Amino acid sequence: MPKFIQRKVQSKVMADANVLKEFLGEVKTEIDAYILDFLPSEHARDEVQCLYEMMRDYPQRSGKRLRPALCLLICEAFGGDPKVAFNTAAALEVLQNWLLIHDDIEDGSDLRRGEPCLNQKYGIPLALNAGDALHCRMWEMLHRNAEILGHEVAFQVLAEFTCLSNQVVEGQHIELSWVDNNRWNLTEDDYWTMCVQKTAWYTSIAPCRLGAITAGAAKTDVDHFIEIGKNLGVAFQIQDDVLNLIGEESQYGKEIAGDISEGKRTLVLIHLFNSCAHDEADRVVEIMAKNRSRKSLADINEVLSLMDKYQSIAYAQKRAKALVEEACAQFAQRFAHIPDNRAKNLFIPLVKFAVERDY
Amino acid sequence: MPKFIQRKVQSKVMADANVLKEFLGEVKTEIDAYILDFLPSEHARDEVQCLYEMMRDYPQRSGKRLRPALCLLICEAFGGDPKVAFNTAAALEVLQNWLLIHDDIEDGSDLRRGEPCLNQKYGIPLALNAGDALHCRMWEMLHRNAEILGHEVAFQVLAEFTCLSNQVVEGQHIELSWVDNNRWNLTEDDYWTMCVQKTAWYTSIAPCRLGAITAGAAKTDVDHFIEIGKNLGVAFQIQDDVLNLIGEESQYGKEIAGDISEGKRTLVLIHLFNSCAHDEADRVVEIMAKNRSRKSLADINEVLSLMDKYQSIAYAQKRAKALVEEACAQFAQRFAHIPDNRAKNLFIPLVKFAVERDY
Numbered sequence: 087m088p089k090f091i092q093r094k095v096q097s098k099v100m101a102d103a104n105v106l107k108e109f110l111g112e113v114k115t116e117i118d119a120y121i122l123d124f125l126p127s128e129h130a131r132d133e134v135q136c137l138y139e140m141m142r143d144y145p146q147r148s149g150k151r152l153r154p155a156l157c158l159l160i161c162e163a164f165g166g167d168p169k170v171a172f173n174t175a176a177a178l179e180v181l182q183n184w185l186l187i188h189d190d191i192e193d194g195s196d197l198r199r200g201e202p203c204l205n206q207k208y209g210i211p212l213a214l215n216a217g218d219a220l221h222c223r224m225w226e227m228l229h230r231n232a233e234i235l236g237h238e239v240a241f242q243v244l245a246e247f248t249c250l251s252n253q254v255v256e257g258q259h260i261e262l263s264w265v266d267n268n269r270w271n272l273t274e275d276d277y278w279t280m281c282v283q284k285t286a287w288y289t290s291i292a293p294c295r296l297g298a299i300t301a302g303a304a305k306t307d308v309d310h311f312i313e314i315g316k317n318l319g320v321a322f323q324i325q326d327d328v329l330n331l332i333g334e335e336s337q338y339g340k341e342i343a344g345d346i347s348e349g350k351r352t353l354v355l356i357h358l359f360n361s362c363a364h365d366e367a368d369r370v371v372e373i374m375a376k377n378r379s380r381k382s383l384a385d386i387n388e389v390l391s392l393m394d395k396y397q398s399i400a401y402a403q404k405r406a407k408a409l410v411e412e413a414c415a416q417f418a419q420r421f422a423h424i425p426d427n428r429a430k431n432l433f434i435p436l437v438k439f440a441v442e443r444d445y
Numbered sequence: 446m447p448k449f450i451q452r453k454v455q456s457k458v459m460a461d462a463n464v465l466k467e468f469l470g471e472v473k474t475e476i477d478a479y480i481l482d483f484l485p486s487e488h489a490r491d492e493v494q495c496l497y498e499m500m501r502d503y504p505q506r507s508g509k510r511l512r513p514a515l516c517l518l519i520c521e522a523f524g525g526d527p528k529v530a531f532n533t534a535a536a537l538e539v540l541q542n543w544l545l546i547h548d549d550i551e552d553g554s555d556l557r558r559g560e561p562c563l564n565q566k567y568g569i570p571l572a573l574n575a576g577d578a579l580h581c582r583m584w585e586m587l588h589r590n591a592e593i594l595g596h597e598v599a600f601q602v603l604a605e606f607t608c609l610s611n612q613v614v615e616g617q618h619i620e621l622s623w624v625d626n627n628r629w630n631l632t633e634d635d636y637w638t639m640c641v642q643k644t645a646w647y648t649s650i651a652p653c654r655l656g657a658i659t660a661g662a663a664k665t666d667v668d669h670f671i672e673i674g675k676n677l678g679v680a681f682q683i684q685d686d687v688l689n690l691i692g693e694e695s696q697y698g699k700e701i702a703g704d705i706s707e708g709k710r711t712l713v714l715i716h717l718f719n720s721c722a723h724d725e726a727d728r729v730v731e732i733m734a735k736n737r738s739r740k741s742l743a744d745i746n747e748v749l750s751l752m753d754k755y756q757s758i759a760y761a762q763k764r765a766k767a768l769v770e771e772a773c774a775q776f777a778q779r780f781a782h783i784p785d786n787r788a789k790n791l792f793i794p795l796v797k798f799a800v801e802r803d804y
Contacts, residue, residue, distance in 0.1 A: 131619070131638070133618060133619045133622045133623070134615050134618065134619065136618070136622060137614070137615060137618040137622075188573055188574070188577060191569070191570070191573060192569075192570035192573055192574060193570070208625075209625065210550070210551075210569070211550070211551035211552070211621050211625070212618065212621055212622065212625060214547055214550060214551055214573060215547070215551060215614055215617050215618050215621060216614075216618070218547060218580070218614050218617075219611070219614035219615070219618070221577070221580065222607065222610035222611055222614060223611070225584055225603070225606070225607055225610070226607035226610075226611070229600065229603050229604060229607055232596075232600050237591075237596035237597070237600065238596070240600075241588065241591050241596065241599075244584070244588050245588060247584070248581065248584055248585035248588055251581035251584070251585075252578070252581055252582070252585070255496070255574055255575075255577050255578035255581060256493050256496060256578070258574050258577075259492060259493065259495070259496040259571065259574050259575070259578070260490070260492045260493065262570050262571055262574060263492045263495060263496075263571065264492070266567075266568065266570070266571060279490070
């Protein structure tokens with residue numbers, strides 16, 4: 087490539103990166119303010135005041151607010167006013183927060199976004215109930231859509247939320263039951279199914295669909311996001327699994343290699359199983375099946391070095407990259423009829439950032 | 446009272462009892478069938494099939510289905526067609542079931558409706574997630590109301606559910622935090638506040654309001670049920686606390702004196718504290734504050750015999766009876782303008798049964 091074209095491409099990439107950074111910064115500021123304004127903050131009874139503080143805890147922690155960003159971006163890309171999608175986008179972030187509270191209990195996790203999990207701070211009973219409290223507020227937030235979007239579209243949004251909720255609890259059950267039943271004979275297809283349900287529906291499929299719905303997009307366009315969102319969501323989950331193994335704890339905000347401690351079935355691990363020798367596989371099962379508290383640092387390092395030996399992490403990273411490229415190609419092809427605008431142009435940088443992030 | 450009048454009153458009471466029994470039997474059969482038809486039952490993946498079985502577990506256990514009964518009865522009393530309230534009434538029962546699943550985890554309970562709790566059968570992670578799955582289905586069920594009730598009323602019903610949900614998680618938090626903080630300096634007012642939020646909103650206030658709303662009742666009539674429902678709901682909770690202490694396990698379906706094991710603050714216990722000598726109160730605190738697994742049968746019997754000595758159970762029973770009488774008087778007075786019909790006449794027998802039940 088001639089030097090002046092190379093410079094042009096580079097400066098285009100940097101310009102995109104700056105616009106994206108600015109966009110994500112704005113979304114985070116505004117969504118956080120909206121949610122914290124919506125959630126109750128003060129109560130005359132000390133006990134209830136404590137519940138309110140618990141409900142406001144995770145929403146105040148760091149995080150990228152990728153789901154609301156995706157929803158707002160797609161709304162704008164389809165010619166909608168992102169303001170009308172704002173309440174719905176915020177509800178996606180509330181969803182993420184109640185899911186994380188319950189997920190941390192289910193996995194017995196220690197850290198979330200760099201701080202002790204809610205169950206570590208308050209114990210399981212109060213944390214479980216605070217998750218329920220936040221869950222209920224999500225539906226209350228969606229109820230507001232009657233005034234913002236009118237009854238018809240507000241009910242369509244509710245239908246999307248019931249659909250994605252049903253998906254996420256099924257995906258979560260699949261993952262938990264693999265650990266519970268000590269099941270290891272898993273294929274990449276099993277991982278795909280679990281990830282689409284556990285992650286893709288609420289992380290990418292529904293945020294994009296909701297953006298399109300609130301913009302008044304055609305049903306066929308809304309439905310294209312199922313295929314695109316599956317690729318994106320699984321790519322996102324793979325990258326999350328990779329960061330769990332090789333990320334910086336201070337950046338990533340969770341215990342590094344926590345998935346090994348928790349016995350999680352990831353694409354990295356499935357690749358390792360399909361690549362390593364029988365005796366190595368037996369050893370990995372032996373370690374992974376141990377109770378969390380009985381896994382030593384040496385155990386975890388043994389699994390990590392096998393992953394290194396068989397390049398399982400590099401394999402997963404390659405898969406994630408291929409999936410996001412596929413999603414971008416699908417997006418460009420399916421929505422060639424949508425006029426170019428700032429939002430449409432930001433979609434590809436946003437999803438690439440989401441999957442290539444290092445935190 | 447002359448004998449022939451006495452006979453007439455008795456035969457009226459027995460006739461009411463028979464009509465009530467028949468009504469409750471019909472509600473149970475139809476609501477159970479509706480819920481089990483609504484919930485998913487079969488899935489090609491074994492793991493998801495297992496989740497569906499967990500979701501269908503509590504709804505298939507025994508129980509009185511009092512909340513749907515109250516909703517359907519009030520709808521009919523206000524001249525509505527109970528068929529239009531049916532989906533909403535069923536959602537109240539789904540609510541009760543997901544609340545019980547999470548409640549059993551929070552309290553570390555063993556038995557529910559005569560069988561091991563879901564968390565005892567499957568462990569906390571899977572049970573917690575199954576509760577969430579059922580919770581999500583409740584909102585999906587309410588989404589159906591768009592077609593049954595039209596958008597306007599369906600949104601009103603959603604607003605009631607968000608309101609009662611916010612109440613119930615706050616009430617639950619208050620109760621859990623009393624145990625967690627080992628707080629004992631509680632008054633009857635504290636108990637009242639906790640019970641109204643934890644129990645009355647979803648057990649009596651909202652079921653009655655929803656029945657009235659689906660019948661198209663005036664807002665003032667709908668609002669009268671707040672006062673009536675508070676008295677009923679607290680009376681119901683007091684009776685539940687009493688049965689927990691003196692019921693038959695085979696009938697009541699939970700561990701007898703489980704509330705003492707779990708350190709629950711009940712009206713019976715608050716009365717005991719306010720009546721007994723200082724050294725006795727110290728001893729009760731000492732026992733109640735023990736970890737569940739460290740409470741012996743002798744400990745529990747010691748508390749029970751103090752409750753007997755100070756007639757705390759009899760006191761609570763008297764309070765429950767007075768509250769239900771108050772609610773009945775309010776109902777008769779507030780709704781004198783509603784024409785007599787089968788449903789209106791069944792309200793008082795139903796609520797008396799709910800509070801005087803022995804299971």
